[in-house]
Amino acid sequence: MTSFTPTAPAAPVQGWFSRSEAWLDSKGKGAWIAAMVLGFVFFWPVGLALLFYMIWSKRMFSKSSCRHRKSWARHGYSAMKPSGNSAFDAYKADTLHRLEQEQHDFEAFLQRLREAKDKAEFDEFMNERARAAASEDPEDGGEDQGEPKRH
Incomplete structure (x- = not known):
């Protein structure tokens, strides 16, 4: 056997x-x-x-780095899963909502800042243009001083 x-x-x-x-x-x-x-x-x-x-x-x-790639992916996906504890899940949802609202408010603030900067740059451009136009105009209201008037 x-x-x-x-x-x-x-x-x-x-x-x-x-x-x-x-x-x-x-x-x-x-x-x-x-x-x-x-x-x-x-x-x-x-x-x-x-x-x-x-x-x-x-x-x-x-x-x-290569050796940590899989562990990071695993942790990233677990943040979206419910934990099973309703109090913690409510806290997590509230915190995420608050963070999303803060991000939205910050993006709106940045947009207002950009608009204010653009307006200031445009106003500066218009002021420079007006100064340049004023310095090119003759002082006597548009008549040339070198030629006599013809009637």
Whole structure:
């Protein structure tokens, strides 16, 4: 009789690329940039390939580092879910409404500020234009002093 001993399923074998990518992700965006620079120094097509890969996978322009990207996304979505506590949810809704109102009031304030600045600049332009027109006019009411009057 043969005995059967269950074994854990074999872990999928990762290729060198997947392992390298995971290692660079664990070190952060600086490791990706260092690898790209070293690629350019030693063999420029490798550096170019890394640059294209970083742009294509959006590693280059992400706001947070590579290793924290998923945790930030998880926390961002949880803010919109109800917590299950009605008092806290009411407080959160009230606070969000207050913040939205403050943002609206601030945007209105900025708009009034821009309009006042535009009006001041326009008034200054009109005053300069009026001064320039007044300095160009002859002092005697529009008649030339060099020519005699003809009747």
